Amino acid sequence: MTQRARNWLLIAPAGAWLIVMLVLPLSVVFIFSFGERAPAGGYVPAFTFEQYANLPARFTAFKNTLILAPLGTLAALLIAYPLAYQLAVRTSERWKTLLLVLVIVPFWTSILIRSYAWIFLLGGGGIPALLDMFGIENVRLIYTPFAVLIGIVYGYLPLMVFPIYVALERLDKRLLEASADLGAHPMTTFFSVTLPMSISGIATGCMLVFILLMGEFLIPALLGGGKVFFVGNALVDLFLQSRNWAFGSAVAMMLIIIMLVTVTFYMRLISRLNIQRDDAPLM
Amino acid sequence: MKDHISKKKFMEEFRRYQKGSVTRRHFLGVTGLGAATAVLGNAMPGLRASPAMASDIGDRVVLATWPNYHDEANFDMFTDETGAFLQVNVFGSNEEMLAKLQAGGSGWDVYVPTNYTITTYVEEDLIEPLDLSKLPNYDPDAFDPRFSDAGIVDGVVYAVPKNWGTTGMAINTSHNGGAPFTSWKEFFDRTMDDFSGRTMVHDYQLTTIGAALNYHGYSFNSVDESELADAEKLLIDVKPHLFAISSDYQPAMRSGDAWLTICWTGDGKQLSTDIPDIAYALGKEGGELWSDYYAIPKGAPHMDAAYALINFMLDPEVNAREVLAHGYPVADSRTNELLPEEILNDPILYPAAELMDALEFGAAATLTDPNRAELLARFKSA
Numbered sequence: 159m160t161q162r163a164r165n166w167l168l169i170a171p172a173g174a175w176l177i178v179m180l181v182l183p184l185s186v187v188f189i190f191s192f193g194e195r196a197p198a199g200g201y202v203p204a205f206t207f208e209q210y211a212n213l214p215a216r217f218t219a220f221k222n223t224l225i226l227a228p229l230g231t232l233a234a235l236l237i238a239y240p241l242a243y244q245l246a247v248r249t250s251e252r253w254k255t256l257l258l259v260l261v262i263v264p265f266w267t268s269i270l271i272r273s274y275a276w277i278f279l280l281g282g283g284g285i286p287a288l289l290d291m292f293g294i295e296n297v298r299l300i301y302t303p304f305a306v307l308i309g310i311v312y313g314y315l316p317l318m319v320f321p322i323y324v325a326l327e328r329l330d331k332r333l334l335e336a337s338a339d340l341g342a343h344p345m346t347t348f349f350s351v352t353l354p355m356s357i358s359g360i361a362t363g364c365m366l367v368f369i370l371l372m373g374e375f376l377i378p379a380l381l382g383g384g385k386v387f388f389v390g391n392a393l394v395d396l397f398l399q400s401r402n403w404a405f406g407s408a409v410a411m412m413l414i415i416i417m418l419v420t421v422t423f424y425m426r427l428i429s430r431l432n433i434q435r436d437d438a439p440l441m
Numbered sequence: 442m443k444d445h446i447s448k449k450k451f452m453e454e455f456r457r458y459q460k461g462s463v464t465r466r467h468f469l470g471v472t473g474l475g476a477a478t479a480v481l482g483n484a485m486p487g488l489r490a491s492p493a494m495a496s497d498i499g500d501r502v503v504l505a506t507w508p509n510y511h512d513e514a515n516f517d518m519f520t521d522e523t524g525a526f527l528q529v530n531v532f533g534s535n536e537e538m539l540a541k542l543q544a545g546g547s548g549w550d551v552y553v554p555t556n557y558t559i560t561t562y563v564e565e566d567l568i569e570p571l572d573l574s575k576l577p578n579y580d581p582d583a584f585d586p587r588f589s590d591a592g593i594v595d596g597v598v599y600a601v602p603k604n605w606g607t608t609g610m611a612i613n614t615s616h617n618g619g620a621p622f623t624s625w626k627e628f629f630d631r632t633m634d635d636f637s638g639r640t641m642v643h644d645y646q647l648t649t650i651g652a653a654l655n656y657h658g659y660s661f662n663s664v665d666e667s668e669l670a671d672a673e674k675l676l677i678d679v680k681p682h683l684f685a686i687s688s689d690y691q692p693a694m695r696s697g698d699a700w701l702t703i704c705w706t707g708d709g710k711q712l713s714t715d716i717p718d719i720a721y722a723l724g725k726e727g728g729e730l731w732s733d734y735y736a737i738p739k740g741a742p743h744m745d746a747a748y749a750l751i752n753f754m755l756d757p758e759v760n761a762r763e764v765l766a767h768g769y770p771v772a773d774s775r776t777n778e779l780l781p782e783e784i785l786n787d788p789i790l791y792p793a794a795e796l797m798d799a800l801e802f803g804a805a806a807t808l809t810d811p812n813r814a815e816l817l818a819r820f821k822s823a
Contacts, residue, residue, distance in 0.1 A: 198561050198809045199536075200543050215815070218822040282698040298638060300698065301685045383685030384644050387822040395821070399536045399646075400814030401543060 184414075191407035199401025209408035216409055219392040220416070222378075226303065226388070227371035230310035231318075231364050237311060238318035238363065243352075245319075246326035247334075258323075261316050269313050273380045276312065280305050280381065301383025309377040314370065318363040325359025326352070361428040365421070372417055389413050502746035503528045505538060505552040507733070509691070509711060510604075512766035519753050525746045533688050534645045535808060542567045542738055549738050550747035553603055556591035556732045557803035563594045569737040571598045575748040578755035580775065588732035588772035591802075600734030601755065604769035606706030607792060607800060608648050608729035611690070613700040615718045622701070625655040625724035629679055632701065637682040639700040641690045646817035647803055648703055648729060649676070649686075655726040662804045669816055676820045686821055694719060710768030710789045721789045723796045730800035732772065 159167075194204040245257055264272060278284055280299040289297050299305050329352065337347040375390030389409065396406030502525050516527045530549070532538050535558050541547050543565065554562060562568035573579060579601050581589065592600035610628055612621050616636070622628055629652075632640040642649045651661040653672035663669065680686075684699045693699035694712055704712075709721025735751045737744070753759060761779040764771055770790040771777065777785060784790065807813065 195811060198543075198565055199539065215819065216822060222822075277692070281693070281696055283696050383683075384687050384821055385680070385683065385685065392818065392822060395818055398540045399534065400811070400818060401536065401540045402811065402814065 187407045187410050189407075190403055191411045193404040193407075195402045195404050199403075201403040204404075209405045210412075212405060213408060213412055216389070216392050219387050219389045219409075220412070222303075222387055223372060223374075223389045224416070226306060226310065226378075226386075227368055227374070230307055230314070230371050231368045233307060233311045234314050234318045234367050235360065235364060238315055239322055239360070241315075242319045242322035242326055242359070246323050246329070247331070247352075261319055265316060270376060270380075273309055273313065273377055276305070276309055276381055280308070300381065301385055303382070303386050305381040306378050306386045309381040310371060310374070313377060314367045317366045317370070321362035321366065322356055322359040325356040325362075329355045357428070357431055361424075361431075365424065368424075369417065369421070372413065498523055498525050498746040498749045499743050500524060501526045501528060502743050502750050503530065503548055503550045504750065505530045505532060505541075505547070505549045507532060507553060508689075509707060510553070510767050510769070512762045514766075515754070515759050515762055518759070519750060522753070523746070523749055525743075525749065527750070534647075536646070536814070539567075539808075547738060548742060550741040550743045551750050552736055552738055553733050554600060554736055555803065556588075556734070557805050557808050559591055559600055559734065559736070560594055560805045561809055562736070563599060567739055568599050569739050569741065569744075571601065571737065572748070573598060576601065576752045576755065578752045578757075583773050583775045585772040585774075591732060592734045592736075600736035601751065602772050603733040603735050603754070604707075604764075604767075604771055605730070605732035606769045606790075607723060607797075608651070608703065608705055608731065609709065609721055609723040609792075611694060611702050611704035611709050611712055611719055611721050613694065613697070613716075613718050614720050616700045619718075621720035621722040623722060623725055625652050625726050625728070628652065628701065628724065629656050629675060632679055632682050636701050639684055639698075640679075640682065641685050641687060641693060641699050641702040642676075642683060643688045643690075643703050644686050644821070645688055646813045647807055649820075650813055650816060651729055651803075651807075652703055652724070655724055655728060658726055661727055661729055661801045662807045664806055664810045664813065666812065669812060673816050673820065676816075677823050680820065680823055705769075706790060707767045707769040710787070713789065714768070723792055723800070725796065725799060727799040727801060730797070730802050732802075 190201055191209055192205050192207070193201050194206060194208070196202045241261075245254060245261075249257060277300060280286075282300075284299075286297040286299055289295075299308075333351050333355075334347055337351050338344070342350070373390050374388055375394050378386045378388045378391055379394070392409055393406055393413075396402050396409065504527055506529060508531050511529075516529075520526050532541075535555050538552060538554065539558060539561065542549075542552075542562070554568075559568065584602050588605040589602045592598060592602060610622060610625075614621055616639070617631075622631065628640075642652070650669070650672050653675045654663050654668060655661055656675055657668065657671050659665070659668045659672070663672075684693065687693075690699060690702040690704065691708060691712065694702060695716065704721060706721070709719075712719040713721055735754060737747045737751075741747050754763070755773075757773065757775040757779055760771055760773060760776040764776065764780060764784065768790065
């Protein structure tokens with residue numbers, strides 16, 4: 159067998175997977191998005207831009223997603239970073255494994271069950287009842303955008319913690335000592351050594367969380383009470399309730415386009431930051 | 442295979458989980474992940490019939506149905522008698538059921554369509570004509586034709602009656618001086634007033650838009666554009682005052698977070714039995730009268746088991762136990778003879794004639810109308 163044939167053979171499984179699982183379904187969605195809804199629901203072939211023209215009808219869904227997904231990513235980052243820092247830099251080896259396992263433990267139960275638990279925590283008999291005991295009355299948490307944000311941060315926190323942890327773990331601790339020896343304030347050390355060195359972890363974590371959040375539908379459905387509507391919820395409704403596959407496909411195409419644009423933009427930004435970091439020591 | 446705990450004990454435990462399963466109904470409803478229940482059933486060897494019991498109908502039957510709609514003890518009895526284990530998929534709306542069947546490969550053997558969907562299923566060729574010789578327990582003369590007619594399309598029996606009921610409202614009367622509301626006008630006006638933040642409407646276009654149409658005095662089934670526009674305006678106005686848009690209203694009504702909701706007969710009965718302050722009421726402007734049916738989808742994988750299950754459920758004694766468990770009335774006179782007087786006189790199950798007269802059966806066009814589907818989506822995303 160030639161080297162060339164071997165290469166093809168090695169790529170074949172991944173290639174087949176990509177074609178069957180990505181290219182084919184996407185092609186179907188693309189084709190459907192130019193079709194029409196059958197009278198009783200479903201799809202009839204056509205060539206029309208009507209579905210795309212109708213996209214403004216889901217403006218609020220796109221707006222909610224484009225506000226809450228970045229906000230959720232940012233909130234998860236702000237909570238995850240100190241946690242990852244503590245784990246990677248400050249915790250002794252003895253405790254590290256145990257604490258890391260504790261971060262993973264929630265993944266042992268389905269996100270569905272855990273989100274459902276939040277319905278009771280945020281419901282009238284949960285946290286609001288507790289606040290009531292301290293004199294803070296009539297707090298409404300469940301079925302609000304805030305509840306959705308809590309659910310998002312809760313659900314996606316581990317995905318943010320791990321990449322940042324890995325980046326900080328690889329950080330050569332002697333650099334921190336050197337920085338201190340040279341008289342840098344701990345804050346200066348953090349902002350000019352630790353943070354730039356962990357940019358790759360932050361970038362990966364944010365990307366993971368953001369992309370998943372853009373397609374999220376479960377958490378808004380459960381904790382938003384049907385009132386906080388994401389693009390994911392619009393899609394579920396279009397395919398599972400109103401059976402408008404053509405319009406659903408157009409909405410899906412739009413979401414993919416938005417993702418491509420934001421992710422490309424984001425990658426550019428990150429690579430610029432990385433270049434700057436590489437330059438930094440020379441200055 | 443040796444069970445580690447006795448089969449009976451296991452089933453009791455499992456049923457307890459199912460009874461208290463607040464999660465199931467909602468997550469199945471909102472996610473369409475009905476298969477999750479089936480997976481659970483598969484994953485628990487104790488639930489499968491042992492090979493020794495397996496009869497010629499196979500070892501399983503898959504039922505797609507509505508939440509809180511069966512007596513689990515009947516399922517166990519069916520498994521004991523036939524050796525076929527029941528996989529139950531729970532759905533939130535007829536639209537969702539139709540969507541699943543249109544997409545194909547549902548794997549269901551029996552499903553429970555509502556009256557107005559059956560002609561659509563026939564047109565779409567998604568429903569199997571029934572071979573009545575395999576349903577000896579089905580006696581057409583025993584059924585009130587009002588609630589069995591919709592199962593017959595062009596003289597062919599496609600579906601046999603399960604239960605009927607109404608769509609009204611459940612209200613926690615302790616917030617209204619002990620009295621229920623009597624109209625949809627009150628339902629929406631009070632929601633925008635002292636019930637603000639306490640009301641739920643279904644995540645289902647038929648009933649939620651229907652109620653808003655009733656508020657304006659229009660037909661529950663209207664597909665008239667200007668009437669739908671009025672209904673939409675009301676729904677958009679009322680939205681900031683809603684607690685939630687969800688067909689999973691029992692948990693919130695039980696916890697006291699919600700005070701008022703659009704509600705189906707059996708849920709109303711279950712709620713008011715457990716919490717006497719909660720009353721079930723019909724709007725005097727009208728509302729929905731419906732009947733559900735047992736049917737077999739085209740290409741059901743376990744056809745014999747499907748017939749066996751439907752026939753079993755039509756047995757008057759089995760059916761009577763169902764009614765006692767879920768609180769929905771039946772149209773079968775043989776079953777009614779077995780039911781206690783207080784059930785047959787219960788105003789939740791059998792509302793007063795003048796209230797009933799104002800109700801309408803849902804129409805096929807109401808379900809499939811694209812404008813109504815889109816209206817609800819606009820309302821939810823507003």
